[in-house]
Amino acid sequence: MEFTTCGAGETRALGAALAAVLRSGDTLLLEGDLGAGKSELARGIARGLGYTCPVPSPTFTILNEYEGGRLKLHHFDFYRLSGPEELYESGLQEYIGAEGVTLIEWGEVALEALPEDCLVCTLTPLGEEKRRITLRERGGFRPLDRTFWKAGGEGGKPCSLSGVQTEPAEGSLGKETDKA
Numbered sequence: 001m002e003f004t005t006c007g008a009g010e011t012r013a014l015g016a017a018l019a020a021v022l023r024s025g026d027t028l029l030l031e032g033d034l035g036a037g038k039s040e041l042a043r044g045i046a047r048g049l050g051y052t053c054p055v056p057s058p059t060f061t062i063l064n065e066y067e068g069g070r071l072k073l074h075h076f077d078f079y080r081l082s083g084p085e086e087l088y089e090s091g092l093q094e095y096i097g098a099e100g101v102t103l104i105e106w107g108e109v110a111l112e113a114l115p116e117d118c119l120v121c122t123l124t125p126l127g128e129e130k131r132r133i134t135l136r137e138r139g140g141f142r143p144l145d146r147t148f149w150k151a152g153g154e155g156g157k158p159c160s161l162s163g164v165q166t167e168p169a170e171g172s173l174g175k176e177t178d179k180a
């Protein structure tokens with residue numbers, strides 16, 4: 001599925017809508033360059049799970065944990081890790097895919113520690129405020145309901161996104177504008 005958001009608020013709205021269809025044990029890889037909007041998407045997911053507290057970037061802490069929402073939330077940022085060994089030494093890898101939802105930024109730093117089954121969320125800047133966000137199920141991650149984003153974002157309000165599109169399954173050609 002592919003979305004285009006204009007501004008961090010829309011990316012958070014997409015995250016909040018996505019949160020509604022997440023289940024305990026889900027792992028989401030948030031991919032994209034520095035400043036792509038991974039932490040903004042994470043913030044939206046946290047809001048959608050019912051966390052109203054600040055959701056700072058875990059760049060220095062490696063892991064920020066949240067409890068008390070619909071599901072627990074483990075928000076990782078591997079950017080400052082030297083590699084998988086440092087993750088194992090810290091013992092933090094035990095929280096990956098544990099009870100609740102796991103979000104991982106800069107997962108490429110410790111590829112071998114990542115679960116095979118996950119939702120890959122790729123953010124690509126298309127301009128100052130515009131981002132392309134693609135969601136792709138990997139391994140045995142269940143197929144996402146392609147209409148999840150219509151069900152409601154923050155506070156149950158419909159999520160408004162510019163140029164929302166869904167894409168045909170990988171391998172097929174061409175683009176299909178969302179129908180329903």
Ligand SMILES: Nc1ncnc2c1ncn2[C@@H]1O[C@H](COP(=O)(O)OP(=O)(O)OP(=O)(O)O)[C@@H](O)[C@H]1O
Pocket residue numbers: 005006007008009010011032033034035036037038039040041057059077105128129130131
């Ligand atoms: N459509 C958009 N979606 C998300 N962020 C946006 C968008 N438009 C502008 N921005 C801005 O881009 C920045 C994204 O920062 P963010 O910390 O989320 O990036 P990141 O991918 O987590 O980077 P890092 O790799 O440093 O952790 C913010 O300043 C945000 O306001």
Ligand SMILES: [Mg+2]
Pocket residue numbers: 038039040057077105
């Ligand atoms: Mg970040």
